[in-house]
Amino acid sequence: MTGHTISRNRYFLIFAALIVLLVLTIFMAYVDLGPFNVIVAITIAIIKATLVILYFMHVRYSSRVTWVFVSAGFFWLLIMFTLTMSDIATRFTF
Amino acid sequence: MDNEQLTHETRSFVAHQFDDLEQQKEAGTLGMWAFLATEILFFGGMFMAYLVYRFSYPQVFAAASQYMDVVLGGVNTGVLLVSSLTMALAVHAAQEGNRKQIITFLIITMIFGAIFLVIKGVEYHHKFVEHLVPGYNFQYEGAEPGKSEIYFILYFVMTGFHALHLIIGIVVLTVIAIMTARGRFTKEYYTPVEISGLYWHFIDIVWIFLYPLLYLIHVHK
Incomplete structure (x- = not known):
C-alpha cells in the first residue's frame, strides 16, 4: 500500500500503451467488420480503462478492501445492463 | 500504531479518529x-439509455453519428490521456515530496483539461451552426429525424455531464495546487x-468509453 511507488518510466509506458490503443481503436473503426466493429471498440475501451484503473489509479497496489469497492461499482453496473438488456433484447416490438 | 515514533509534524496530519497516517x-x-x-452508476444510467436506443435503432444511430468530428474527438481523447499522465506524475511528485513539481504537473493537467473543453466548445458550436441541437434548433436532413434526435440528446447530455465533471475537476485541482503552495502536504501526507x-482519472475513463460509442x-x- 503506502510506500509502494510506481516508477516514472512505468507511467510513460502505460501512457504509450494508451495512445497505441487509441490509434488502434480509430484504425479498426475504419475497417468494416460488420457487427464485430462495436465489440472491438468496446474491448479496446475496456483494456484502456483497466490500464488507467490499475496503474494511474494505483488499484493494482491497493488493499483488498479497495479492490472490493472498485469491483462493486462495476458489478452493479453489470447487473443493470444485464437485467435491462435481457428485457429489451428479447422483445419483438419496442 | 506507535505514535511516539512519529515526528511532531507528521502527527499533526493525523485526524484523531485514526491510529496512523496509513x-x-x-x-x-x-x-x-x-x-x-x-x-x-450515475454515468451508467446514461450509458444504459444509450445501449437501449442504439440496440433499438442501430441504423439511425450509425447515420446520426456521421455528424461527429472524428478528428476533433480523437485529438480530445489524446488530450485527456496526456492530462491523466501528468496527473499521475503530480501524484508521483507528491510521493517524493517535491512541492514545485506537484504544482507544475497540476497546472499542466489543468491546461490540458481546459484545452479539452475548448475543443469540445468548438464541436458544440458546429452543432449549433448545423442545427443539430435538440430542443433549440433541431432540423435534421437525414432519415428518421425523430429517432435521430434521441442520438443527439444522448450526445449532449453525456458529453455535457462529462464536461461538467471536468470543470469541477479543474476547480478541485486549483484548490489542491493552492494547498500544495501553502505547504499543506508532505512526503508522508x-x-x-x-x-x-x-x-481526474475517472473523468478520463468516462471519455475513453464515450469516444468510440458516440464518434466511431x-x-x-
Missing part, C-alpha cells in the same frame, strides 16, 4: 472509491493529491 490514507482512498462507485487524481459507430462506409 489508516487515514486507506480511509480516504476507500471513501473516494465509494463516491466513484456512485459516479459509475499527500492523500488529497492522490484522491483528486482518482477523480459508423466511420467505415
Whole structure:
C-alpha cells in the first residue's frame, strides 16, 4: 500500500500503451467488420480503462478492501445492463 | 500504531479518529472509491439509455453519428490521456515530496483539461451552426429525424455531464495546487493529491468509453 511507488518510466509506458490503443481503436473503426466493429471498440475501451484503473489509479497496489469497492461499482453496473438488456433484447416490438 | 515514533509534524496530519497516517490514507482512498462507485452508476444510467436506443435503432444511430468530428474527438481523447499522465506524475511528485513539481504537473493537467473543453466548445458550436441541437434548433436532413434526435440528446447530455465533471475537476485541482503552495502536504501526507487524481482519472475513463460509442459507430462506409 503506502510506500509502494510506481516508477516514472512505468507511467510513460502505460501512457504509450494508451495512445497505441487509441490509434488502434480509430484504425479498426475504419475497417468494416460488420457487427464485430462495436465489440472491438468496446474491448479496446475496456483494456484502456483497466490500464488507467490499475496503474494511474494505483488499484493494482491497493488493499483488498479497495479492490472490493472498485469491483462493486462495476458489478452493479453489470447487473443493470444485464437485467435491462435481457428485457429489451428479447422483445419483438419496442 | 506507535505514535511516539512519529515526528511532531507528521502527527499533526493525523485526524484523531485514526491510529496512523496509513489508516487515514486507506480511509480516504476507500471513501473516494465509494463516491466513484456512485459516479459509475450515475454515468451508467446514461450509458444504459444509450445501449437501449442504439440496440433499438442501430441504423439511425450509425447515420446520426456521421455528424461527429472524428478528428476533433480523437485529438480530445489524446488530450485527456496526456492530462491523466501528468496527473499521475503530480501524484508521483507528491510521493517524493517535491512541492514545485506537484504544482507544475497540476497546472499542466489543468491546461490540458481546459484545452479539452475548448475543443469540445468548438464541436458544440458546429452543432449549433448545423442545427443539430435538440430542443433549440433541431432540423435534421437525414432519415428518421425523430429517432435521430434521441442520438443527439444522448450526445449532449453525456458529453455535457462529462464536461461538467471536468470543470469541477479543474476547480478541485486549483484548490489542491493552492494547498500544495501553502505547504499543506508532505512526503508522508499527500492523500488529497492522490484522491483528486482518482477523480481526474475517472473523468478520463468516462471519455475513453464515450469516444468510440458516440464518434466511431459508423466511420467505415
